[in-house]
Amino acid sequence: MGRSLKVSQEYISRVKSSLQRNGYPSQQALADDAGFSLSTVKNFLNGKPIDHLNFIELCEKLGLDWQEISKTELISDDISLENSPFITGTPITHPRYFFGREKEVKRLFNLLKRHPLQNAAIIGKRRSGKTSLLHYLKTITTTPVNLLRPAQKSDWLRYPEHYQWVFVDFQDSRMASQEYLLRHILEGLEISLSGDCNLDRFMDIVSSKLNTFSIILMDEIGTALDRYSQLDDDFWSSLRSLGTNQTRGKLAFILAAHESPIELSKNTGHDSPFFNIFGYTTVLGALTETEALELINSSPISFAQEDIEWILERSQCHPFLLQILCREKLWSLEDGEIAEDWKEEGLREINPYLYLL
Ligand SMILES: Nc1ncnc2c1ncn2[C@@H]1O[C@H](COP(=O)(O)OP(=O)(O)OP(=O)(O)O)[C@@H](O)[C@H]1O
Ligand SMILES: [Mg+2]
Known part of the structure; x- marks a missing residue:
């Protein structure tokens, strides 16, 4: 989600009562009328942050002055906890702490800034930066510039607020359930569906309701192919059909994996044309020296x-x-160490990852 807004605490009861005043018998009625999921409407009414465009639309439906009742929620709830610029281990989720990959980012946005949107695959060894790059794509164009580094480029898309991004992490084992995954995608696309959610109903509703440029980011797709039997070849073929024929060029997939989609599908015994639609593949290696210096x-x-x-x-x-x-060098400076122990410690720490070189 990019810039978000939430209802200020003091306005919550007024906002809740505006529902009836505007002829909505229930929260679901408002959700249906706006074409949003029920959870978006619930979040809105309970003062939780939602995407600012949705916020404005709901205010219009309820006859509320959005500027009067809103409070801006910046993209990261935990930016104040990020004291060190050096993050090791967890993926980089805030764009301020992401460096380099300018060439890859440029090419990926080239695929996304024109109609029809096109699919891409990001390949890399463990710890090469795949997940961080997916998060960067999702957040860089809508993060307020005052939260970025000076001169960090963010204007990759002409209308960033008109894009929706859905992040699917296949390491989350709940995604093994087809229904859970489809609901997760619908939620990200802000499309509500009451009742059962199966593949046919998902295809029908997305092809009829998807009007916003939408990108589904799929991390660790290899895990899905390897282990999630409900995500079979029919499932992947339906996704292909959705992206290529049924959403008028408004939907793209970006995958991250350890090997190319075609090899992955072969190696895991799959045979779906879904894995042939990735016209651009990038393999993550080192940063340039200029990027590393930054x-x-x-x-x-x-x-x-x-x-x-x-x-x-x-x-x-x-x-x-x-x-x-x-990180090792910074800690040694912070501790006022003069000895060169940090080098020894650093070499010991990077030793398990020398396969990256
Ligand atoms: N562009 C980047 N800028 C700064 N640090 C980065 C960047 N990319 C990766 N890193 C560093 O590499 C680490 C691993 O990144 P990430 O988790 O994105 O890799 P991955 O390829 O998804 O790994 P895995 O295959 O284990 O899931 C991060 O914790 C961070 O220290
Ligand atoms: Mg990862």
């Missing part, structure tokens, strides 16, 4: 030139290795 120089305490060179050489500009070595 990451290193984001340290709140500057590093000596010789340390910078050592970090560049040992990491060979791979972002995960850079992050670990920079």
